[in-house]
Amino acid sequence: MNSFQMAWRSVIRKPVKSILLFFVVLIISLFFLSGMASRNASIATQNKTKQAVGAGFLMEANEENKRDRADEILAKKTAGEEGNFDGVNVKKIKTEYGTSWSVSYDNSFQTLLIGDMEKIAAVSGISEYNLTTAVTAVNPVNFLRIEDDDVDQSSDLLCVSLIGNKDMALDANVLSGNVTIKEGRMITEEDSNVCVISEELAEKNNLLIGDRMQFNDRRNVENATIFEAEIVGIYKVQQKMTPIMSGDTYRSENIIFTDLGFPEKAEGSTSGALYEKAYFKVADVNQYDELKKEIQNVEIGWERYDLIDNNGNIDTMSQNFNDLENVSQILVIVVAGASLIILFLVFVFWMKGRAQEIGILLALGTPKIKILGQILLEAFMIAVAAVFLSFTAAPATSKITADYLVKQQVQKAKEQSVLEEGKVAKSVEDSEATVTGVSVVVTSELMLYDWFGVALLVLISVGAAGVLIARKNPKDIFSEIN
């Protein structure tokens, strides 16, 4: 009778020990798969302020990716070096308490890549698209901004905000119906050096269509070049636009819409424009879901972006959820460590419980390595069955695990937010994001990793437990039995 036949009979005819190992391996495998799948989970979030996308898609830069790219760049630079490194500005600040470092990104580092946006715009089914710049604070030269008389303006930038659009009719504020033209017209792609201002700003400065407004770089108001934009329209709002930061610079009335190229000129940017959002209008709303899939198949560096659909859903990488990746990684490592100990103990008990059988086989002249091989075969037979069952159960357990981990992360973020309240400036939009779903996919690659992981653990555990046999001679084993 060969080892395989012996192993098979042992597995089938000694069901208690087989079932015990089966469940141990099943649980280990499920934890492995859940941990690995959670690490790659796609978290869907909903942002209430972004629900007005309508029949289109919105693209924004992925904040976590920005930080990752910056970290990579900074890791390559020499310690103590100052300057601009591929769009990341590093500056040494000397204070009376010592030296500290300031890290900021320039426009070239943060902007949506125009080439990528054009690739998406070229997808069949996209009828029009718009690019919107970041809100840009510039100095008002020949007009007065709206200010709250009761607020001390000493800490404010004393600026107005410019938002450049390729096609203003597709700006999020216009699409939502909040901003409408009261007089004049919106800005189109062909326009240059034009603006649309709020009715409050027009009234305060007695500005009319055709008048020219002047702006320059807020960091050098005395000497910076002045740029002029002609007023082509005056807008009104149903509700005040949500400011991105506190202070009158960003208040709704001081927001001025311009053509796409104007903000970078007015702020005196040396690193190009900062395109913050791109909107892609869908020609046929019935094709919305198919078109979304087609867009997601466009070959661009998706890790740089968040694609937001008409429900405000954002399919982002799990990295955006604080350290979900790290938590999942720790889960996998802890499971591996604990599994090794548990499996080792299981096999030690196996070996001890089978001392008589091992002694008999040794007495029959079976080499120790062949006996260990039989035990390893038995373990693999059971492990294969357990791992295959875990593959079928993994999607459900992975979902539960990922949901749990995300919930923990959200809770942690909330607690952190409470602790930091009033200490850290943050965008109002941040608080609007809520998790609407966690999508976990157990891929065949993960299954392969899982199988190799389990097989390795079984191999190491049997090997380690087998040392107990290898050290004994047959006479000692029979003495123990007797």
Next chain:
Amino acid sequence: MVLEVKNVNYAYKSQKQKEILKNVSMQFEEKKFYTIVGASGAGKTTFLSLLAGLDLPVEGTILYDGEDIQVKGLNYHRKHHVSLVFQNYNLIDYLTTEENVRLGGTKRSQDLLEKVGIPCEDWQRNVLQLSGGQQQRVAIARALASNAKVLLADEPTGNLDENTAEEIIELLKRTAHELGKCVIVVTHSKYLAAQADEIIMIKDGYIESVTEFN
């Protein structure tokens, strides 16, 4: 002679000063039935273990057909030269009667089971479902399944009632005289010892006497 023990000394590794076997020499022939007797702790089972290649002597040599058993290795010796029968049968609990016999070697297991008197309806039963006497017969059948010239048995009737023990002794005698094997049995039973062709008396690690019957 098939098996020869030359000037063998044995002590436990942990208690080297306490010698279990002292300068033991003995020769064993085929077609003979030997019994080894002596008080508990005299070194009988240790002597049998050394003959079986379950352990190595501290000094001296054990020869099989004139060759030191260490030349081909103890595993080889256990697999091809000797077969073992134990007091507590030592059958594998998850195998059937027939499968246990097949573990012993390539000889036809069913013929052997017939020879040792196991009815065919018990061949496919789990071996633990058999009675003690039947289990010992299966153990003997397993020992006979190999081509080994030497059959070693440690207290083979120790757990059996008188009638069954007699049947097992008869089976062992037939194995020696009819099948031509060298059968060496360690026993406390005077009755069993008296059935042997030669009785080897061990006392305090020495072979005190060898009594031969014609």
